[in-house]
Amino acid sequence: MQNTAWITLFFAGLLEAGWALGLKYTEGFTKIVPSVATLVLMGGSFYLLSRSLADLPIGTAYAVWTGIGAIGTVIAGIVLFGESRSVVRLLCILLIVSGIVGLKLCSDA
Numbered sequence: 037m038q039n040t041a042w043i044t045l046f047f048a049g050l051l052e053a054g055w056a057l058g059l060k061y062t063e064g065f066t067k068i069v070p071s072v073a074t075l076v077l078m079g080g081s082f083y084l085l086s087r088s089l090a091d092l093p094i095g096t097a098y099a100v101w102t103g104i105g106a107i108g109t110v111i112a113g114i115v116l117f118g119e120s121r122s123v124v125r126l127l128c129i130l131l132i133v134s135g136i137v138g139l140k141l142c143s144d145a
Contacts, residue, residue: 054081
């Protein structure tokens, strides 16, 4: 079941990036449709994270979840909002990716 937990955690991280991105569109939760969508994504992300914790260590799972969310949000910012694509910024993303991979490889689960 450990592979299932990692897959669940991956999708939880994607939903985390989705709700972080959704916050941009809620305009302080004054826009109803983006606000509802963001809250649904939040709920789904937390639910999937909690499911993955049945088989994964909390420290590892939380770090991977936030890392996936951070990477997804940065990439979305680059693609959707024209945010910086500087070499240093992209190298920092690679550092997050390598940290996630390292945590996965070092995990007992």
